[in-house]
Amino acid sequence: MGRHSCCYKQKLRKGLWSPEEDEKLLRHISQYGHGCWSSVPKQAGLQRCGKSCRLRWINYLRPDLKRGAFSQDEEDLIIEFHAALGNKWSQIAAHLPGRTDNEIKNLWNSCLKKKLRQRGIDPVSHRPLSEVENSDDKDATSGQTQDKVSRGSVELLSQLNPHFSSSKTARSSKNSNLMAPTLSKDTVADGFVSNHQENSMMNSCSSDFVDNFSLQQLNYSSSDSRFSDLCFTQTGRAHGNTIFSDFNSNVISAISPPSSNSLFPTASMGFNFKPSNAVPSANSTSSASTGTADFHNSGSYFGNSLVSWGLLADCGSPDKEGSTSIHPLEVHQPGDFKWAAEYLQNPLFMAAALQNQAQEQSNLYNQIKPETQFPPDHSTPSMWDHLQGHESLDNSLNTCGKDIQRLTALFGHN
């Protein structure tokens, strides 16, 4: 491991973090937020570069991190998301609350790749190894090793939407050749979102379904960051054009029992990534300080129309009397929205909102589900099940509670 150039200049520490350093960083960020990372080490009294501090915070100190081994459920999700997104670790991590991109990347490289290979699946293309080997032979003769999945998907998306171009899939030339499933979520979103409106094939799915379903999913999604930016559209087998079924059926059959339900095999997924769901207002911070949770309407785009969806818990600082404090850390600095916004992702803050609306939504969900043509068998966990159950949320809450305890032990009560 080398040293950052800035570390050379300033003779900064590198390598593993000591508990003292952790405490300094944690204390500093909990008090002031990180603000500009490059100034954090100086302000916190650390002999580290800002980049190192940021990484330490993101990968280790963040209180909303889930620790411990990945569940089978999480592993399946990672595989599914990897099939759709490729090595977009941060994007995959965004859908696994409490997990970091680094953690997921390590798991993939050390474990999941191997598991897939053992099951005869190529971890790069998510196709049967025999098929990949054959295609490699053919490609070798033509001097090309282009990924069939992404190519096929891109072609299909191009058919559906003339605006869709494979050139949009590669974030950088460096990655484009290395990362086989180059179908980025953005491209998928582009293709699906516009097609939802433009393509008559897509219109075969009832507008009622789209409106109701998306609304329900989005309401759920706000409580589960994995789905916070997903919209679902129903294309799939009814049209014989399931974007992901080609490779995911292989993956899922290998990883999960035959009855397993995947999001992909029957329903294509339109990603709709709206960067930030909500930025807390100064007002919201003050209202949260009374110990209540405010809910602000935010919105998510479905197609080109803004779909209003509520349930964004707006949680700020704990109250000064310490009565109903649910926020482990205080937002001291007005305008440090970034800091506060990060904490809005914390499942803990979503819990109250979720509980309030869970019953209502599950009723609505039950009304909608039969129309969706999703497999009726939910005996095995899948992404779909996450929309119904909140086990992972509960886990996150447990983890969160432990983190709070940890922080409380560190700093005592305010």
Added chain:
DNA sequence: AAAGGACTCAACCGCTTTTAG
């Protein structure tokens, strides 16, 4: 018990993208 290979995970590097001035 010791050696060494395999594995895991935290952290760094270098690059791209985003943001601010």
Added chain:
DNA sequence: CCTAAAAGCGGTTGAGTCCTT
């Protein structure tokens, strides 16, 4: 619009641990 700084990301590495022989 341009540029520099900051942030973010994916790939890689090295140290520690575990497992096998």
